[in-house]
Structure formats: structure tokens, C-alpha cells
Amino acid sequence: xxxxxxxxxxxxxxxxxxxxxxxxxxxxxxxxxxxxxxxxxxxxxxxxxxxxxxxxxxxxxxxxxxxxxxxxxxxxxxxxxxxxxxxxxxxxxxxxxxxxxxxxxxxxxxxxxxxxxxxxxxxxxxxxxxxxxxxxxxxxxxxxxxxxxxxxxxxxxxxxxxxxxxxxxxxxxxxxxxxxxxxxxxxxxxxxxxxxxxxxxxxxxxxxxxxxxxxxxxxxxxxxxxxxxxxxxxxxxxxxxxxxxxxxx
Ligand code: PGA
Numbered sequence: 001x002x003x004x005x006x007x008x009x010x011x012x013x014x015x016x017x018x019x020x021x022x023x024x025x026x027x028x029x030x031x032x033x034x035x036x037x038x039x040x041x042x043x044x045x046x047x048x049x050x051x052x053x054x055x056x057x058x059x060x061x062x063x064x065x066x067x068x069x070x071x072x073x074x075x076x077x078x079x080x081x082x083x084x085x086x087x088x089x090x091x092x093x094x095x096x097x098x099x100x101x102x103x104x105x106x107x108x109x110x111x112x113x114x115x116x117x118x119x120x121x122x123x124x125x126x127x128x129x130x131x132x133x134x135x136x137x138x139x140x141x142x143x144x145x146x147x148x149x150x151x152x153x154x155x156x157x158x159x160x161x162x163x164x165x166x167x168x169x170x171x172x173x174x175x176x177x178x179x180x181x182x183x184x185x186x187x188x189x190x191x192x193x194x195x196x197x198x199x200x201x202x203x204x205x206x207x208x209x210x211x212x213x214x215x216x217x218x219x220x221x222x223x224x225x226x227x228x229x230x231x232x233x234x235x236x237x238x239x240x241x242x243x244x245x246x247x248x249x
Contacts, residue, residue, distance in 0.1 A: 020170075209232045
């Protein structure tokens, strides 16, 4: 019922020509994939060129961040309107690297999520616990706070259109993936919270992705979990071979 999403988060990698080449190869090699939604999230500077490559393909474009205001005196920031303008459908919000290195809090995430919806962008809202939090048994509490605050300003109808990504911080870029049981436990819990906030029907429609060291060898086991509806792929999305294998898990 929920169409899986495989999203590539290219982070701060790829110059324009490299991005165009990667996008073109991915397009050529995933052209016949109809049962999954593929999303590419290049850096801001490559959005426009990658959009041109994807023009005649079902692959969607996403950004990795945005400001919470649509315009104004915010030197160096990129607005959601600008992302719409360049052809983005999705925007990753609250990624743990933004939280960790750029001071993004749950209340900043909340403002961004609110604006994404008002602008017509679909947010991929990232949540996840750090290793010390997991070791102290605080995983579910942390997730609850991130979900309840970050998504608190959405209506039930908007909630339905949301995408959430569970990304345990200790699994990002470390080669340590959550086990399918760990992913399922967290993601089932997130869906339960979404049900409390937006109603059961909406919660059943919301795609919850897993992210954190996904590779071609672990994607199938993760995707076999009931509440895992796709993947947010970092490192392995920078290489056409591994990304295409993940798409075709
Ligand atoms: P990774 O990154 O696949 O390199 O662990 C995932 C992410 O940060 O979205």
C-alpha cells in the first residue's frame, strides 16, 4: 500500500558535472523501476542541473535543507520557494548532521516542516538517537520528543503527506547498521506516535524510511520489516553501482 522511497542524500559531495553524470547514469539504469519512488538530493549548487537531467523521468528531486522563511534578509540561506522554483518535490529536514553541527533544534525543525507544507514541498523529517542515548535506554523518549515537537504544527490532512526518516545517529556513515529488529522497533513506535497525532488512517499512509549505513547487502533485510518503507541512503548513493543495487533490492 505504501510505495517505497529510495532517496539518495549526496550531502556535501559532487560538483555540477559529477552530479549530472551520476544523475544521468541513475536515470538510465533505473528507468523501468515503477514500484518504487526514487529521489535524488544533490547539494544546492547542482539542483538546477540535475533537474534538467531528470526532466523526462519519474525520479524526483529533493534538497537537503532550507530556511523556515520564504524570503527575506537571511544572508546565505536558501528558501523553500527557491527549492520549488528549481523543481524540488522533497526536502530533507532535521538531518542529524544539521542538528549536530549547525545547532538545529526540534523547534527549528518544527518551523521548517510547517513552511515546507505551506510551500508545497514534501518534508523528509529525520529523527534518531545518538549512541549514548541508546545505551542509556532513552531511544524511544528521544524519538517521541523529536516527532511530537517537530511535527506539532501539522494538520491531520498534512500529516498524511509526510515522510519520516528514522536515522540512528550511531549508524550514519559508520558502517554500523541498525539490525532489522532495532529499525522495526523504532519505526513501529514512530508510526504509533503518528497515529496519536494524525489518526490511524494517516499513520498507515505515512512512509517511514530507515537511514544509516544502508548498502546493497543489508537493504533487503531492512525492507522486509513491516514499518520500513524505504531508505535514506548517504555514502552508498554516491556510487551508481551501489545505488542501483539498493534501488533493485
Ligand atoms: P549513510 O548516511 O548512508 O552514509 O550512513 C545516511 C544519511 O545520513 O542520510
